[in-house]
Amino acid sequence: MDPVRRVVVIGYPAAELVDIACVTSALVMANWLHGSAVYDVTVATPGGRPIECGSGLTLQAQATLERLNGPLDTVLVSGGIGHVDAAADHRLVAHVRxxxxxxxxxxxxxxxxxxxxxxxxxxxxxxxxxWFQADDLAATYPAVCFDSEPIYVRDGNVVTSAGVTSALDLTLAFIEEDVDADLARGVARHMVTYLQRPGNQAQMSMFTSAPTASGDVVQRVVDKITADPGADLTTASLADEAGVSEHHLTRLFLHDVGVTPGRFVRRARTESAAHLLVTTGLTMDRIAGRCGFGSAESLRQAFVSRYGVSPSHFRRTQAMRPDGPSDVDALAVEVTG
Structure with a gap:
């Protein structure tokens, strides 16, 4: 029998409760589904004192940080609005080290x-x-290369994740690595979440974080792109509809969005394809057509470039139902979507 893995989650005043709960809940769920203890999970705080989380709720500690000793399988530090004070607490930092x-x-x-x-x-x-704190942390700790894009990053035996619910993606990755993919899938289904987003998937989707435009032109074009990624979205056609030159539209996009219209279109089409992959049973060819890709191979190339995995791998690991939507489901989505 494999030894039980000791996991310590470190909290502090004004830590984010969701950061902690995503980890502890998923690991305890893994124990339950496995039928035996895989993880021994402990929440530790300075002095073993209860902490008032950033949400205002109080969380009881299970252990005193200063009294904990290894060996441990994993030590994980929560984030939260109290992170600046926590990083300035030399005793806390010393015990984390x-x-x-x-x-x-x-x-x-x-x-x-x-x-x-x-x-x-x-x-x-x-x-x-x-993503919101990446620049501030990079300025404070110049020896670290902070990346605001990925869901999580693995560098040797150190794994860091993005904000809040990405803690669940991180923990599912740990479960798959420590035990197997079936257990990770089981935990994801019971917690009603995606089976696992790739670590390098972008934190922010353009469909939930529309760019702030300085004028109506870019906003109108962005709305058109996101509303129908499969339409004719060449820079020439977008500029013609917006009533400006291609050069001027490109300049506006670079200023407001940070990328050219062409790159924005490619990203929108790839994200739209990702959504269809996990919510429908449409074939790759049909998804490619609906999202404006010339072929399934063009879709594959764009997907690998954006997410680091193939569309088929993404669908296999992200499917919202174990058996996938039926052909009837897919047809309903295509007709009504």
Missing amino acids: RLAQESRRVASVCTGAGVLAAAGLLDGRRAATH
Whole structure:
């Protein structure tokens, strides 16, 4: 029988409760589905004191950070609005550094990466964190390469994740790595979430984070692109509809969105394809056609470039139902979508 893996989740005043609960709930669910203890999960805080989380709710600790000793399988630091004070707490940081040396794997969620950075555990490494805090953390810890894009980043035995619910993606990845993919899928289904987003999937989708445009022209074009990614969306056609030159439209996009119209269209089409892959049973050819790709191979190339995995792999690991939607479901989506 494999030994039980000791996992310590470190919280502190004004930590984010969701950061902690995503990890602890998924690991406890893994134990239940496995039928025996795979993980021994402990929440530790400075002094073992209860902490008032950023949400205002109080969380009881199970262990005193200062009294914990290894060996540990994983030590994970939560993020939260209290991360700056936590990173400035030299005693807390020292104990994080000590436990990291006694752990097989070190991890953080969200701005917990700032605490790892303060402990010197991220020097020379690439690290994920919440997109909103990435620039501030990068300025504070110049020895760390903070990346605001991925869901999570693995650099050696250190794994850092993006904001809040990405803690669940990170934990599902751990379960698959530690046990197997079937257990990770079972946990995901019971928690009613995607089976697992690829670690390098972008944190922010353009469909939920529309760019802030300085004028109506870019906003109208963005709305057109996201409303129908399969339409004729060449820069020439978009510029003609917007009543401006191609050069001027490109200049406006670079200023407001940070990419050219062509790159924005490609990203919109790829994200639209990702949605269809996990919510319908449409074939690759039909998805490629609906999303404006000339062929399934063009879709595959764009998908690998964007997400680092093939569309078929994405569908296999992200499917919302174990058996996938039926052909009738797919037809209904195509007719009514």
